[in-house]
Amino acid sequence: MSVEKIRSLIAQHGRLSIDIEALKNADDLYRAGLTSHASVNLMLALEDEFDIEFPESYLKRGTFESINSIGMALAEITGDMSMAN
Amino acid sequence: MAVTSHTSTETSRRDFFAEAATVASTAVAASADSVDKEARFPTESIEALKASKLLGAMIRPELGGGGATISELGRVIETLSAQCASTAMIYAMHQIQVACLVHHGETPELLDYTRKVAAEELLLASATTEIGVGGDVRTSLCAIEHGGAGRYTLTKEAGVISYGEYADAILATARRSPDAANSDQVIVVVPAADRTLEQRGSWDTLGFRGTCSLGFLLTAQGPLSNIIPTPYADVSAQTMLPTSHITWGHVWLGIAEGAMAKARAYVRAAARKSPGITPPGALRVAEAMTVLHQFRALVHGAARDYEEALDDPTRLTSMGFAIQMNNLKLSSSTLVVDIVGRAMQVCGISGYREDSPYSLSRALRDAHGAALMVNNDRIYNTTAQMLLIAKDV
Numbered sequence: 301m302s303v304e305k306i307r308s309l310i311a312q313h314g315r316l317s318i319d320i321e322a323l324k325n326a327d328d329l330y331r332a333g334l335t336s337h338a339s340v341n342l343m344l345a346l347e348d349e350f351d352i353e354f355p356e357s358y359l360k361r362g363t364f365e366s367i368n369s370i371g372m373a374l375a376e377i378t379g380d381m382s383m384a385n
Numbered sequence: 386m387a388v389t390s391h392t393s394t395e396t397s398r399r400d401f402f403a404e405a406a407t408v409a410s411t412a413v414a415a416s417a418d419s420v421d422k423e424a425r426f427p428t429e430s431i432e433a434l435k436a437s438k439l440l441g442a443m444i445r446p447e448l449g450g451g452g453a454t455i456s457e458l459g460r461v462i463e464t465l466s467a468q469c470a471s472t473a474m475i476y477a478m479h480q481i482q483v484a485c486l487v488h489h490g491e492t493p494e495l496l497d498y499t500r501k502v503a504a505e506e507l508l509l510a511s512a513t514t515e516i517g518v519g520g521d522v523r524t525s526l527c528a529i530e531h532g533g534a535g536r537y538t539l540t541k542e543a544g545v546i547s548y549g550e551y552a553d554a555i556l557a558t559a560r561r562s563p564d565a566a567n568s569d570q571v572i573v574v575v576p577a578a579d580r581t582l583e584q585r586g587s588w589d590t591l592g593f594r595g596t597c598s599l600g601f602l603l604t605a606q607g608p609l610s611n612i613i614p615t616p617y618a619d620v621s622a623q624t625m626l627p628t629s630h631i632t633w634g635h636v637w638l639g640i641a642e643g644a645m646a647k648a649r650a651y652v653r654a655a656a657r658k659s660p661g662i663t664p665p666g667a668l669r670v671a672e673a674m675t676v677l678h679q680f681r682a683l684v685h686g687a688a689r690d691y692e693e694a695l696d697d698p699t700r701l702t703s704m705g706f707a708i709q710m711n712n713l714k715l716s717s718s719t720l721v722v723d724i725v726g727r728a729m730q731v732c733g734i735s736g737y738r739e740d741s742p743y744s745l746s747r748a749l750r751d752a753h754g755a756a757l758m759v760n761n762d763r764i765y766n767t768t769a770q771m772l773l774i775a776k777d778v
Contacts, residue, residue: 333566
């Protein structure tokens with residue numbers, strides 16, 4: 301379920317150059333057009349949606365590399381490992 | 386190779402500052418006014434820097450360069466800038482491109498090219514801006530097109546390529562391929578033989594007139610091996626952002642140092658005329674020196690911080706570090722205008738004149754470029770964005 305939420309937030313805030321439906325969970329979001337500016341907005345939306353705060357150690361390019369890596373980061377931050385799926 | 390890599394010992398270490406001081410006081414000082422007046426490329430200064438082997442100063446000794454640290458390069462830039470900010474800015478922009486090769490040009494072909502830059506003291510320029518992207522260098526419209534047989538072609542409407550027609554190579558950003566996103570960029574090294582430049586517009590500005598920052602239509606073709614393998618996003622964050630702001634910071638600092646040197650000379654001359662009476666400008670000089678010392682600490686400290694962060698990738702790629710580098714630019718570009726203004730107060734009408742030895746005309750005009758070349762408002766916007774999520778700043 302969280303993957304669907306992540307997808308929906310990427311669709312709203314990611315400003316990708318391709319359709320979100322065409323994006324696989326492991327695909328590189330930066331190659332799909334995610335900019336650092338858009339990644340900030342995406343992060344803010346994720347913080348609001350999941351009621352979390354990204355610690356400093358997650359504020360790096362790798363965290364937002366793919367839908368999977370975002371899911372993994374959320375799982376680690378919340379301690380809810382089901383979010384990694 | 387293992388033998389040569391150990392030849393750069395403390396005893397054989399070059400004194401880059403002394404070498405730069407010699408070039409600055411001769412070729413650079415002699416040509417600075419005419420470079421400014423005619424808005425021409427500082428040929429004599431760049432030739433003198435080449436003759437002193439200062440263009441390849443940052444390249445590792447095992448590749449034939451001088452092995453200078455960013456702090457040492459900073460002092461070179463500062464020294465040049467006190468005489469001619471255009472020369473210093475060209476030297477700074479060149480070193481930013483060299484840094485990209487030094488830190489990211491790890492393929493055998495690019496290592497060979499880096500050796501060539503050191504051996505032949507080649508001058509590198511940059512084509513990052515593009516017409517149609519609103520000044521955002523992290524966006525490209527043009528794309529690398531694969532031409533077959535391991536070759537590429539590229540056509541770029543470059544809004545600015547500073548000293549483009551005088552450069553031995555241009556490092557150009559472009560989308561990775563025609564179907565890549567606008568932000569999915571790479572850098573390609575384009576030697577002069579691989580390119581044509583069609584001039585667009587002119588360069589007739591208040592300051593930095595010698596940088597000849599004209600627009601060009603760049604067309605290039607060459608081997609795919611001239612593309613730096615690291616994505617431009619990483620090159621930009623890890624190397625271009627810090628080296629740009631640190632080297633530019635030294636350019637602005639050098640302008641301030643040059644202006645203060647004139648203010649101090651002016652006050653000293655007044656003091657000699659009437660010993661026993663402290664000239665009115667002396668107090669202003671004392672006041673301005675406190676600001677100059679802050680400025681030095683800021684710029685020199687940032688260079689040392691970057692040197693330390695080079696061994697710490699987590700720090701280098703952190704938002705806190707990016708914000709620190711942005712703030713270096715914002716502070717130093719403001720301080721230079723402040724200091725030159727204070728020097729003008731001290732020198733009075735002699736500083737205001739064009740025909741006086743204390744003239745601050747060029748320093749004043751150059752100083753105002755600092756906040757505009759990559760506009761401070763754009764940088765404040767980026768920092769404001771980052772501060773929404775950054776924690777350790």
